[in-house]
Amino acid sequence: MEPIVILGAGLAGLSTAHFLQKPWRLIEKSERVGGLIKTEVIDGCYFDPTGHWLHLRDPEIQELVNTRWLPGQMVRIQRKAGIFTRGVFTRFPYQVNTHGLPPEVVSENLIGYVDAIYGEKGRALREREPRDFEEFILRYMGEGFAKNFMVPYNQKLWTVHPREMSAAWVGRFVPRPSLKEVVDGALGAGSDAVGYNASFLYPREGGIESLARAMLRDLKGGELSLNTEPTSIDWKARKVVLNDGRTLSYSGLVSSVSLPGLVRLLAQGASGVPDEVVAAAKRLRATTVTYVAVAARGPNRQPWHWIYLPEPEFHTYRIGSPSAVYDALAPKDTSTFYVEYSHHGELSPATAEQYAVQDLVRSQMIHSADDVLFAQAREIPHAYVLYDEAYGPAKAEILRFLEHAGIQTAGRYGQWEYSSMEDAILGGRACARTLNG
Ligand SMILES: O=c1ccn([C@@H]2O[C@H](COP(=O)(O)OP(=O)(O)O[C@H]3O[C@@H]([C@H](O)CO)[C@H](O)[C@H]3O)[C@@H](O)[C@H]2O)c(=O)[nH]1
Secondary structure, eight states: OOOEEEEOOSHHHHHHHHHOSSOEEEEOSSSSSOGGGOOEEETTEEEOSSOOOBOOOOHHHHHIIIIIISTTOEEEEEOOEEEEETTEEEESSGGGOOTTSOHHHHHHHHHHHHHHHTSSTTHHHHTSOOSSHHHHHHHHTOHHHIIIIIHHHHHHHHSSOGGGSOSTTOTTTSOOOOHHHHHHHHTTOOOSOOSTTSEEEEESSSOTHHHHHHHHHTOOSEEEEOSOOEEEEETTTTEEEETTSOEEEOSEEEEOSOHHHHHHHHHHSTTOOOHHHHHHHHHOOBOEEEEEEEEEESSOSSOOSEEEOOSTTSSOSEEEOHHHHOGGGSOTTEEEEEEEEEESSOOOHHHHHHHHHHHHHHTTSSSOGGGEEEEEEEEESSOSBOOOTTHHHHHHHHHHHHHHHTEEEOSTTTTTSOOOHHHHHHHHHHHHHHHHO
16 A cells, blocks of 8 residues: 655654554655754754744643653743833733833723723624734723734734734634733732643753654654655645655645645646646745844843733844743853744844844843854744735635645644644644544
């Protein structure tokens, strides 16, 4: 029997191979597995491609991670995340921790919230589904939270105004506060347990890539090809052509390469794809994130694992600190940071590195530019999938075709969605279960 071919050895591809009960071939273009959880070590400092903190809900995945893949090797960490705005730090999430902000800002947030949830002003939005993400913010948080945090922060993160996006992605990721949470937060009695990542797991050694390596070590029943890329897929003949000249026949195909990338591969294959599917793939958009890996002399000045910066005078939307999360990620007396920039089009590494140093100093995360040991920019070409007007219909068009072609997709970019590491593992499991029959 022909094997199941899996494209991409990130978490979704590794998970597909793990759960398959049939022979598989895993094809990975890079020199090692892990996809976007490959950890880079620079002068003894460990950097993941921005924050990759593991939060798990599914009992089977928890069991696999903690007892099979990385037994006794995960540390549990209580989140310490903050917001830097109006010159002060408050705790994450903003909407339930406004204590410490200037009184007029707290007041605007509270009054806006009460109007939205109970007042006449919020009635129209309460009586129907939000049409876009801005309406979602106004419906569940009100005008003050929208103006003082949610709109400016999200505009920086997504590169478009929240009114240009739907709220289809928010799920568990954006907390919708209760009146008690908002009031307690304004009085300084907010809880630290709010949100999907109030605590998270992280490997004791080797950065988040340790998880991918552990999954690989545990794989059976197939073969991995590194430094290998598909160049076309003939879906009718069920064949994948590879850049090393080989052609693989498959009995099933699971792709975790980006959805537009998959459509391009199919379009280059002998069976082609309908024009409307190619057109749909061109309508899918994502932000590019450039993150700057920075090391600075001296221990962390701030306790924050990461901070959100809504104000436009900062170029970055968020700064994270691996050394603050887990001190084994940096040499003693060194603090490390990833400073994130979302963009469309080019942002040169030199410009991003310059912004990063400025943003770190101005946000009080480091004392002075003179303390910086290195600042190195890296780019994630597709980082956040844009849930704009085109998203739903374009993705549906492509998925209809893939179903017809008998191709399954998994992972954040394979599924073209906003999702977590656990979702990638679950996506792989779902594909494998379907193929196992
Ligand atoms: O105070 C706030 C801050 C943000 N939001 C909204 O929450 C959305 C999700 O934010 P976040 O959890 O930071 O999203 P992301 O998918 O980028 O998170 C990954 O990064 C780490 C960590 O956040 C940083 O390293 C996290 O563990 C990962 O899953 C955001 O879009 C805001 O709209 C809010 O409501 N209140």
